[in-house]
Structures are given as structure tokens and as C-alpha cells.
Amino acid sequence: MNAYIFPGQGAQFPGMGLDLYEKSPIAQELFEIxxxxxxxxxxxxxxxxxAEDLKQTKVTQPAIFLHSVILAKVLGDSFKPDMVAGHSLGEFSALVAAGAISFEDGVKLVSKRAIAMQKACEMQPSTMAAVLGLEDAIxxxxxxxxxxxVVAANxxxxxxxVISGDIDAINRACETLKAEGAKRALVLPVGGAFHSPLMEPAREELAAAIEATNFVKPNCPIYQNVTASAVMDEAIIKANLISQLTAPVKWTQSVQQMIADGATLFTEVGPGKVLQGLVKKINREAQTASATIESES
Incomplete structure (x- = not known):
């Protein structure tokens, strides 16, 4: 079974999407919209x-979303997912690609999400840190x-x-984690504590926008970050999407569940290859690929 996966923040790079724009009239139209x-x-x-220009939150999130979704649209008939999932922001890309929300509504929601998250970051100084080499339970x-x-976030x-929280708590936790045997506990260059209780103001703001958006049943199951299980019901998809900003991204669990449900090939749709690397670390036997397009005649 074919699983299509969509990357989140951090996958951006200068020049992203230009090849799509140059090769495809469909892409040109969608970028202009x-x-x-x-x-x-x-x-x-x-x-x-x-790279600095692309780092602005109001740019980063829509840019990655557009690169991923427009690539999926340009793939046309060859885009046939049996299941989809996206990492954090990538969940919005997955929902549009699977037909649960329109392209236009996806752009609006992602833009609102980025701005709401930026505001929440400015309300309280906070950060995230990557922890390597320790068991999740520790x-x-x-x-x-x-x-x-300070909470587990990704x-x-x-x-x-990845852990997320206020700056002092993250620094304290990193010292303890290193003492406990972590290979690394490294504070990340991010604007704030994503997927933590500190995102509550952003969650409330985004909840209103999600509630007001028309969702339909997707063309295939989406494995959502909050539950790491297959969802097809629009009301549940909405509820999970609202919870996502303050809840952890269960990427490991999502990939494991997709494999248990029959996924044999994971195709990453969008910039970079970060998710393919993670899939391989979760299950070495899993096949991975990047979505690519040919020039349209």
C-alpha cells in the first residue's frame, strides 16, 4: 500500500517550488491563487x-504547505494514496492532498496558524530542544x-x-537529560514552544477558523499527529486538528501504525527528505521515495 507523507517546518530552502512553477501551468495557477x-x-x-527571508513564520509555513500540496496536485493521476500523514504543519498539506479541505481553505488555515503561533511565541519566551539517545519514557x-x-513535543x-516549554525549564531539563545519559540535548533555533501548553492562545484562535471551514470525508485515511491512528470522519479530523497545536506529534507511532495497516512504500511529498530518514529509523525495512514530476508538454 502507498503511504504519502508531508513534511513540516524546517524543510524550507531557497528556490523551493520554482521547478514546479516552471514546469506546470497547474502549479502556476495555484501559486497565483x-x-x-x-x-x-x-x-x-x-x-x-x-534562507533568512524564508525563516519568517508567516512565510515558512505557507511556503512548505504550497510546495507539498502543489506537487501533489501536479502529480495528477499518479498521486494515488492508500493513506496519508503529515508532520505537524504537514498534516494540513495531507488533508488538502486527500481532498478533506479545499486548496484555498488550506492556504487560509495555514496562514492563520502561522500568524497565531507567532503571536503566541511573542507572548512568552519559549523554545524547544532535541534529545537524542534516550528512551521516550525516561x-x-x-x-x-x-x-x-516542559513537555514531550515531537x-x-x-x-x-523533541521537548518543548519555557526557556528556563528547557535548560534545566537538558542538563538533567545529559546527566541521565542523553547523547545530545540541544536547544533548537525555533521561535517558541510548539506542541506545548504555551501554544494555547494559538490553539484557541485557530480553533475558530477550523470550525468555520468546510471539511469533507477524505479520499483515504489520514493518520493524525494527535492519535497516530487512521481517521476518515470529518468531525474527528477537525477535533484532532484543533488539539494538534498543544499536543505532541506522534510521528513514530503514526509510521508504526501505517506499517501495521499495510503501508509498504512511503513517498515524501514536498521539500527535503527529513521524513524519509525518520521512516527508515522507525523501520529499516520500509521503502521510501521522493515525489517528483516530469515536465508537462
Whole structure:
């Protein structure tokens, strides 16, 4: 069975999406629609901007979303997922690609999500840290015992867990984790504590937008970050999407469940190959690929 997976924040690179724009009239049309919805020419920043330009949250999230979704649309009939999943932001790409929400609504939601997250980051200084080489249960225990707000945020693959919280608590937790035997406990260059209780103001803001958006049954099951299980019901998809900003990304568990449910090939749709690397670390036997397009005549 074919599983299509969609990357999240951090996969951006200068020049992203330009090949799609140059090769496909469908891509050109969709990029222009996105420019109009966003109220600025994101294509200029994607195609010609620097890595620094792409780092702005209001740009990063829509840019990765557009690269992924437009690539899926350009694939046309060859895009036949039996199941989909996306890492954090990538869940929105997966939902549009699987037909649960329209392209236009996806652009609007991702833009609102980015701005709401940026606002939440500015309300309280916070950060995230990558922890390597410890079992999840040990990391969870240390987070629970650390003073302040610090939680497990991204279960990326066995031995790689990202924690999220206020700056002092993250620093304290990192010291304890190193003492406990972590290979690394490294504070990440991110704007705030994503997938933690500190994102509650953003969750509330995004919840209203998600509730007001029309969702339909997707063309195939989506394995959502919050539950790591196959979902087809629109109401459950909405509820999980709202919970996602303050809940951990269960990527390891999602991939394991997709394999248990019959996934044999994981195709990454969008910039980079981060998710393929994680899939291989979760299960060495899993086949992975990158989605690519041919020029349209």
C-alpha cells in the first residue's frame, strides 16, 4: 500500500517550488491563487528569497504547505494514496492532498496558524530542544519532574524526541537529560514552544477558523499527529486538528501504525527528505521515495 507523507517546518530552502512553477501551468495557477489569498507574493520569497527571508513564520509555513500540496496536485493521476500523514504543519498539506479541505481553505488555515503561533511565541519566551539517545519514557519522566513548563513535543523516531516549554525549564531539563545519559540535548533555533501548553492562545484562535471551514470525508485515511491512528470522519479530523497545536506529534507511532495497516512504500511529498530518514529509523525495512514530476508538454 502507498503511504504519502508531508513534511513540516524546517524543510524550507531557497528556490523551493520554482521547478514546479516552471514546469506546470497547474502549479502556476495555484501559486497565483495563493499569492492573492495571502496578500503578498510568497512566490517571490520562495523562488528568489534568502534562507533568512524564508525563516519568517508567516512565510515558512505557507511556503512548505504550497510546495507539498502543489506537487501533489501536479502529480495528477499518479498521486494515488492508500493513506496519508503529515508532520505537524504537514498534516494540513495531507488533508488538502486527500481532498478533506479545499486548496484555498488550506492556504487560509495555514496562514492563520502561522500568524497565531507567532503571536503566541511573542507572548512568552519559549523554545524547544532535541534529545537524542534516550528512551521516550525516561525523557517523559524527566520532563514531568522538571520545574516549569516542559513537555514531550515531537516523537520523531526511536531515540529522537523533541521537548518543548519555557526557556528556563528547557535548560534545566537538558542538563538533567545529559546527566541521565542523553547523547545530545540541544536547544533548537525555533521561535517558541510548539506542541506545548504555551501554544494555547494559538490553539484557541485557530480553533475558530477550523470550525468555520468546510471539511469533507477524505479520499483515504489520514493518520493524525494527535492519535497516530487512521481517521476518515470529518468531525474527528477537525477535533484532532484543533488539539494538534498543544499536543505532541506522534510521528513514530503514526509510521508504526501505517506499517501495521499495510503501508509498504512511503513517498515524501514536498521539500527535503527529513521524513524519509525518520521512516527508515522507525523501520529499516520500509521503502521510501521522493515525489517528483516530469515536465508537462
Amino acid at each position: 495563493a499569492n492573492n489569498i495571502l496578500g503578498f507574493n510568497i512566490t517571490d520569497i520562495m523562488f528568489e528569497g534568502s 525523557v517523559e519522566k524527566i520532563c514531568a519532574e522538571t520545574e516549569g513548563i 516523537y520523531n523516531c526511536p531515540g529522537q524526541l
